[in-house]
Amino acid sequence: MNVSTFSALAEPNRLDIVELLRDGPLPVGEIADRLQLGQPQTSKHLRVLNEAGLVEVQPVANKRIYKLRAQPFQELDDWLETFRRMWEEKFDNLEAYLRQLQEQDHRGGDKE
CATH class of the missing domain: 1.20.5 (Single alpha-helices involved in coiled-coils or other helix-helix interfaces)
Structure with missing residues (x-):
């Protein structure tokens, strides 16, 4: 079990992002809108989640689409x-x- 997973999920906005992405991939702007966060703040949280390995990003045209990675959540469930x-x-x-x-x-x- 990776401690960075807990550290990343400990922040309420990041946990909200993970819960939002549970329903499927979303672009940064839509995540920010749905959670009523600024886009720079949302991007910072997504960077932390990405560094912890919880999300991955896929550039599509001029958008960055974020989705959850299954492996860290499976490791958490196993633990x-x-x-x-x-x-x-x-x-x-x-x-x-x-x-x-x-x-x-x-x-x-x-x-x-």
């Missing part, structure tokens, strides 16, 4: 999977414990 497994195991243990408590309460209630 998060280790935590998912850990939490699922903990939740399974909690569920078993709660079931055991319910059974004890049920048996205790029968005696009264």
